[in-house]
Amino acid sequence: MQSTESVFKDIRKDFPILERKVRDNKPLVYLDNASTTQKPNQVIDSITDYYQNHNANIHRAVYALAEEATEAYEATRDKIANFVNIQNRQEIIFVRGTTEAINLVAYAWGRPHIKEGDIVVTTEYEHHSNIVPWQLVTQEKGAKLEYIGMDDNGELILDDLDKILATGKVKLVTFSLMSNVLGTITDAEKIIEKCKAAGVLTLIDGAQAVPHMKVNLEKLDCDFFAFSGHKMLGPTGIGVLWVKKQVLETMSPFHGGGDMIREVHKYETTWNDLPYKFEAGTPNIADVVGLGAAIDYLTKIGMDNIRQHEIELTKYAIEKLSHVRGLHIYGTKDISKRGGVISFNFADVHPHDVAQIIDEEGIAVRSGHHCAQVLMERLNVAATSRASFYIYNTREEIDVLVNSLNIVAKVFKL
């Protein structure tokens, strides 16, 4: 087996927070990467450098600092284009995160295009951010929201999609490329192929996928794609929406204000060119610069290496956890179909209680519904515990997690 150990050996040194001790002087074992990731010095330093040396507003003034700030901001747009293979940089819009990106589409594309009786299709394993915006717009328009179901293995039932597409009323199919709870990797190519045959647009929530595997948007050829910076070593409050140009041209503006206009008169306004029409107001410049540094960092490691590292960790974790008596892991056991996210329940112990007890050992896992209550309902559970991995996690940390479950077993007399 080809190991990526040498690539990842020194990575932890770049993350000062991983040196921290928590609770009773326990080394931090950070396993909540599906929520947000830690930041390397390279990202933190890029933001400090921006504020210390280049800070100015962009796209307007002619002085030196403004030019540097604009260059740094626009450089990240090019890095993104390169990172996920987008040919036209005008199709890349900076937003606060995936949630804002999907809301932007629901508002600026959905409201003008979705009519009474139309159908929007989402899936049973979506994050609330890919359900609620569509509930809002379909309710407003008298349209319907329908779901692609999930089988017991945690994979989508694509026959459901065929049935819904056959109605001829579907306007959009929206789905995540990787489930934030089960780690299931969606067969996006098949969904997009079916949708294209039916003349239906597709939106992909890439928040969980982009940080962990090579994503090629030109090859995928969906219509909308969204992801967040903070789940891929970047700062919070910055994300990306990509929209295919011919679709973007049919969209109304999202926010009105400065920077998104060409000419403003008392009673009418003409819009700026793409993508600026959708970037009203002074944007989050420093964090765009930080996201650029995160992309540089990930590119240097290589996305294929990252995927391989996580496959090895996940395989190891599933193997170790499946020996813990009373522990149930959700989702597919087929590693090729899942990312580094493991949701589990431990006997009858509530996930909050699991999380609190192992927190004393320095372990950070998420417990709760993970903003996926529709999925919790489908799994017939109130909540799960979730461990999710990233580039800096190690096998030793998984051992700490597995050992800590013995303490839970002891407390709850399992």
Added chain:
Amino acid sequence: MSSNADIYHEIIVDYSRNPINYGKIEDHDVTFHDSNPLCGDSIDIDLKINDEKVTDIKFHGKGCAICMACSSVLTEITKGKSLDDVRKIEKNDVLSELGLEHLQAVRIKCALLSLKVLKSALYTYLGKHLENSQDMDKLKDEAANLY
């Protein structure tokens, strides 16, 4: 210094495994449901009220050990009390029973969800049975200041 995991002493674990007054009252006089939006804990409380007294109380729902133990203790405290006395139950009455006075902020909502549901049930009942609007306003103030 005690650690946060010390809250999981025997009584809490026992209560969570074997909750007291768990279930439904089919012919309840008032029922109320609430949930904790952050963690998904969800509790229903049914009350049977006779002569201004809570003669029976049952709860059901899904929650962590802290939530279930506190719900059990709360129903034990409440049963048999007059409505005026139920109105006076405070958060420390519940927490102190289980030694949870110093529960960290993130878990306090787990511990007090059932108290919130009980108070809401009580106010719902009183609201329906109050005769003058002045009392109703007082009740609204009281409800608003619960947390």
